[in-house]
Amino acid sequence: MEALRALIDRLEQDLSLQQPERLRERIDALDRLERYLGSPANSGADSVLDARLRSRVESLCAGLEAANQRLYAAIRHEIRRDAGAAAMQAWAPAFERTPETDGDGYDYLDALLTGVLQLEEPASEPAELSADMVFYQPTPARRIFELIARAGLAEHDVLIDLGSGLGHVSLLAAICTGARCVGIELEAAYVDCAARCANALGLANASFVRQDAREADLSTGTVFYLYTPFTGAMLDEMLARLRREADTREIRIATLGPCTPMVAREPWLRSVDTPKADRLVLFRSRALA
Ligand SMILES: C[S@@+](CC[C@H](N)C(=O)[O-])C[C@H]1O[C@@H](n2cnc3c(N)ncnc32)[C@H](O)[C@@H]1O
Incomplete structure (x- = not known):
């Protein structure tokens, strides 16, 4: 539980995670948080995750997901106005x-x-x-x-x-x-x-x-x-x-x-x-x- 608490503290403090270009870090954070939420020890009636911690995880996930959705919507907008090449190629890895x-x-x-x-x-x-x-x-x-x-x-x-x-x-x-x-x-x-x-x-x-x-x-x-x-x-x-x-x-x-x-x-x-x-x-x- 201490590892989860430390992760939540770190993610809550890192406001740069909301920047569009930090998608990779957001996806990584979402994966880790969802693994905690989905693990058998933390789900169902016997969950060892207290309600306050669970609500912090859920609100972090919602914030990260909302930042992703804003990025996707912005790129869709660029594509529709025929400027999608630059918006997507910016993500092309070497x-x-x-x-x-x-x-x-x-x-x-x-x-x-x-x-x-x-x-x-x-x-x-x-x-x-x-x-x-x-x-x-x-x-x-x-x-x-x-x-x-x-x-x-x-x-x-x-x-x-x-x-x-x-x-x-x-x-x-x-x-x-x-x-x-x-x-x-x-x-x-x-x-x-x-x-x-x-x-x-x-x-x-x-x-x-x-x-x-x-x-x-x-x-x-x-x-x-x-x-x-x-x-x-x-x-x-x-x-x-x-x-x-x-x-x-x-x-x-x-x-x-x-x-x-x-x-x-x-x-x-x-x-x-x-x-x-x-x-x-x-x-x-x-x-x-
Ligand atoms: C491995 S998937 C690849 C999908 C896509 N090319 C991609 O890379 O995202 C193979 C696809 O080939 C289709 N397929 C298999 N035999 C086919 C055929 N004879 N003619 C047309 N499509 C076929 C399958 O339905 C399947 O959707």
Whole structure:
């Protein structure tokens, strides 16, 4: 209990925690306080947390959460007036310093993206996955920032996220860059959520299509992203289609997760750095003869 008291004292005195840019520290403090509140020793009728201490924790959490909500609302406002790139890029970490491992771990940047996008819950449960398809999981926000930087996404680009889920990748890329960002996704309920979010934020350069990625129109894409939407024969089929696109122009492919080694085996692609399953890897198609 002494550790909790010391933490509360410290957080109550640190008024700088209300500053918008201290999001990381607020998320960290909220995690710690909520762990105390949620621990079995401190919940229910037998709680050892006295009422006064509990009320201090609750009011601290409310103050920190309110500061987060103000930040998210301010960024949403900037996005709607077409100034979202600067507001979001200010949070982009130097990707050279992001951890070598832990490719799927989430952090305060995911809290930021969740707060800014305010995606609705999908209206229905996803259909059962067929063989080779991978269940939905969003790309961690810091990896999306990394994709934007390493692919050098710019106005002349068309980013196609193959298996786009709720659309985090296309939405953040559309906010941060002038690129046209397209999400292709089989689950209709996910596509609806992503499209509603793009509409609410006034993102004219983000669009979502309900389709099997293997049948999508790839002809305008310059950068293709795969956060392992599928493996096995489905991935082979997708790679064969991408290869046909690379016969017509140079394309870039970014991957994250277990599909990376399979993509790395393709002789028509060269990776910009050593392919690792838990890192974002950027491939370029070999120059046309
Ligand atoms: C691991 S999630 C990645 C989501 C998103 N790209 C992201 O990074 O946040 C994979 C997504 O691919 C979708 N998917 C799987 N097979 C697909 C297919 N054949 N065509 C389109 N989408 C597919 C799944 O429904 C799921 O939403």
